[in-house]
Amino acid sequence: xxxxxxxxxxxxxxxxxxxxxxxxxxxSSATTGSGTISVFNWGEYIDPxxxxxFEEETNIQVVYETFASNEAMMTKIEQGGTSYDVAMxxxxxxxxxxxxxxxxxxxxxxxxxxxxxxxxxxxxxxxPGNEYSIPYFWGTVGIAFNPTLLEDGQTFExxxxxxxxALSQEVVLVDSAREVIGMGLNSLGxxxxxxxxxxxxxxxEKLKTLGPNVKAIIGDEIVEMMRREEAAVAxxxxxxxxxxxxxxxxxxxxxxxxxxxxxxxxxxxxxxxxNVEGAHAFINFMLDAEVAAQNAxxxxxxxxxxxxxxxxxxxxxxxxxxxxxxxLRGRLEVYENLGLEMxxxxxxxxxxxxxxxxx
Amino acid sequence: MENSSxxxxxxxxxxxxxxxxxxxxxxLVAYFSFFDLSGNLTLENxxxxxxxxxxxxxxxSFWYAFLITLFxxxxxxxxxxxxxxxxxxxxxxxxxxxxxxxxxxxxxxAFIGIFGLYGPANQFLEFLGIGQxxxxxxxxxxxxxxVYIFIPFMILPIFNSLDKLNPALIDASRDLGASSWTTxxxxxxxxxxxxxxxxxxxxxxxxxxxxxxxxLIAGNKVITLGTAIEQQFLxxxxxxxxxxxxxxxxxxxxxxxxxxxxxxxxxxxNVKTK
Numbered sequence: 001x002x003x004x005x006x007x008x009x010x011x012x013x014x015x016x017x018x019x020x021x022x023x024x025x026x027x028s029s030a031t032t033g034s035g036t037i038s039v040f041n042w043g044e045y046i047d048p049x050x051x052x053x054f055e056e057e058t059n060i061q062v063v064y065e066t067f068a069s070n071e072a073m074m075t076k077i078e079q080g081g082t083s084y085d086v087a088m089x090x091x092x093x094x095x096x097x098x099x100x101x102x103x104x105x106x107x108x109x110x111x112x113x114x115x116x117x118x119x120x121x122x123x124x125x126x127x128p129g130n131e132y133s134i135p136y137f138w139g140t141v142g143i144a145f146n147p148t149l150l151e152d153g154q155t156f157e158x159x160x161x162x163x164x165x166a167l168s169q170e171v172v173l174v175d176s177a178r179e180v181i182g183m184g185l186n187s188l189g190x191x192x193x194x195x196x197x198x199x200x201x202x203x204x205e206k207l208k209t210l211g212p213n214v215k216a217i218i219g220d221e222i223v224e225m226m227r228r229e230e231a232a233v234a235x236x237x238x239x240x241x242x243x244x245x246x247x248x249x250x251x252x253x254x255x256x257x258x259x260x261x262x263x264x265x266x267x268x269x270x271x272x273x274x275n276v277e278g279a280h281a282f283i284n285f286m287l288d289a290e291v292a293a294q295n296a297x298x299x300x301x302x303x304x305x306x307x308x309x310x311x312x313x314x315x316x317x318x319x320x321x322x323x324x325x326x327x328l329r330g331r332l333e334v335y336e337n338l339g340l341e342m343x344x345x346x347x348x349x350x351x352x353x354x355x356x357x358x359x
Numbered sequence: 360m361e362n363s364s365x366x367x368x369x370x371x372x373x374x375x376x377x378x379x380x381x382x383x384x385x386x387l388v389a390y391f392s393f394f395d396l397s398g399n400l401t402l403e404n405x406x407x408x409x410x411x412x413x414x415x416x417x418x419x420s421f422w423y424a425f426l427i428t429l430f431x432x433x434x435x436x437x438x439x440x441x442x443x444x445x446x447x448x449x450x451x452x453x454x455x456x457x458x459x460x461x462x463x464x465x466x467x468x469a470f471i472g473i474f475g476l477y478g479p480a481n482q483f484l485e486f487l488g489i490g491q492x493x494x495x496x497x498x499x500x501x502x503x504x505x506v507y508i509f510i511p512f513m514i515l516p517i518f519n520s521l522d523k524l525n526p527a528l529i530d531a532s533r534d535l536g537a538s539s540w541t542t543x544x545x546x547x548x549x550x551x552x553x554x555x556x557x558x559x560x561x562x563x564x565x566x567x568x569x570x571x572x573x574x575l576i577a578g579n580k581v582i583t584l585g586t587a588i589e590q591q592f593l594x595x596x597x598x599x600x601x602x603x604x605x606x607x608x609x610x611x612x613x614x615x616x617x618x619x620x621x622x623x624x625x626x627x628x629n630v631k632t633k
Contacts, residue, residue, distance in 0.1 A: 072594075343594075347591075347594055
């Protein structure tokens with residue numbers, strides 16, 4: 001019994017000291033500026049130096065957190081455990097959040113840098129007039145491949161090239177229902193926003209025959225796998241492909257002819273935000289030409305910031321794999337918000353595909 | 360020792376804990392399982408569970424959980440038996456327990472490197488002249504890594520029950536002319552079965568709902584009920600269906616607890632007694 005009391009006292013004393021230390025640390029970091037903002041972003045989707053620069057320039061402290069999927073992000077914002085001030089969802093998620101009143105309107109007068117954005121990326125159907133969202137990055141879905149690990153002359157002009165028997169156990173897919181089922185739909189010439197059960201069924205059946213070529217269905221680990229030449233072919237987002245190419249120069253990227261997904265990630269202010277002023281300041285800061293150029297350089301995705309592209313390496317900007325010209329963008333489709341019902345259906349088909357992959 | 364009338368006060372934290380963290384969550388899971396996406400009361404989720412996709416997923420979860428448990432026993436039993444014979448039992452035991460203090464995800468990520476095409480496992484195979492093999496993203500790697508992660512939870516209870524065995528019983532068996540095999544079969548095994556049962560509970564039940572390892576090590580080529588629950592909650596946001604799968608998982612757990620439950624009062628069953 002004595003021991004228990006002694007241990008309890010020691011534990012209490014240690015926790016007390018730790019608490020005190022934490023409060024000291026927090027006091028020193030929270031400067032007297034306009035407080036803090038919480039930014040909720042995808043993983044590896046910002047140059048950390050820019051966060052520091054923002055903190056120095058504005059005296060606003062940034063609490064930075066990351067998420068792995070639009071759905072996870074929305075769930076967390078909805079639950080309201082933490083109040084985030086800025087988040088970067090994709091277009092269909094913005095549509096959905098708008099419908100459920102999860103967004104605050106953005107005051108354009110506080111974002112003078114908005115003029116830097118290429119008008120092509122403004123006033124898009126998912127948010128007319130950019131009332132609730134400001135463009136951050138955009139990109140496509142395509143095939144990253146490493147020619148040194150493949151037979152000579154293997155190209156990926158068509159989705160059907162993935163079914164080539166020579167690629168046995170070489171293809172990795174992103175673990176995301178809309179990308180994979182969408183690829184199946186595209187390969188059959190259907191829209192990747194299809195809600196027709198017969199077409200979805202047909203796409204799933206076709207995907208099952210891809211089984212022998214599939215090495216794995218994984219998340220962000222795809223980048224490491226490709227970099228280390230563990231896998232030769234990957235269905236992935238353009239920016240992830242850029243990440244791979246940054247380290248392993250052999251890797252190439254292609255968006256097949258049948259069409260693919262064109263996506264936009266925009267900055268939004270959730271309805272639960274506590275520092276709306278700070279959020280506007282952050283959005284405006286990210287749109288600054290030099291900041292956006294540095295960020296695009298670091299992240300590797302395509303920036304919608306026209307002023308920034310002028311500051312960037314022309315070789316990057318003219319690379320049609322990552323900055324497809326407008327006429328090429330015509331064969332790309334933007335995801336529509338299909339509703340939770342349909343998302344469920346996509347996921348059931350995806351699950352079925354995973355279960356029934358032919359080996 | 361203590362005045363028996365005071366006992367209820369000491370039990371209060373326990374009851375509170377059980378009510379808040381065991382009964383409430385299970386009740387909530389059961390409650391949510393009766394709602395569809397738009398919040399209507401329905402049995403649709405249960406009907407959905409009995410479609411072929413989920414039934415086959417259940418079967419495959421059980422199959423892999425069975426394999427993981429089987430290999431855990433096959434490795435853990437001889438290990439635990441040897442441990443009881445060593446001189447510095449507690450030290451050896453500690454060496455087995457220490458890895459279980461390391462976060463499960465970290466260990467899993469380590470295996471991505473070890474089993475990779477250019478990792479040590481493949482270098483060894485090449486050294487043996489077998490050549491490079493695809494080890495990662497196979498059934499084998501999945502079962503191997505899972506067994507590695509669960510094995511301390513199998514060794515501990517078996518070790519405890521073997522260690523508490525009265526050596527006089529074994530001596531008696533030998534004196535009466537039984538061979539080592541008969542001694543094992545008739546004396547050691549029946550007396551230590553409690554430890555095996557606790558080990559099975561500690562391994563089989565978590566193995567049923569594994570999910571991170573299915574993606575990182577098996578590349579989603581192994582699909583378990585855990586994977587489906589994760590997807591329903593985080594991607595589809597269909598809490599009803601996710602809860603329904605969880606209800607079945609809880610049911611399976613109760614069944615397994617009942618099957619491996621202790622009828623005798625051996626006292627050798629508690630995993631936590633070390």
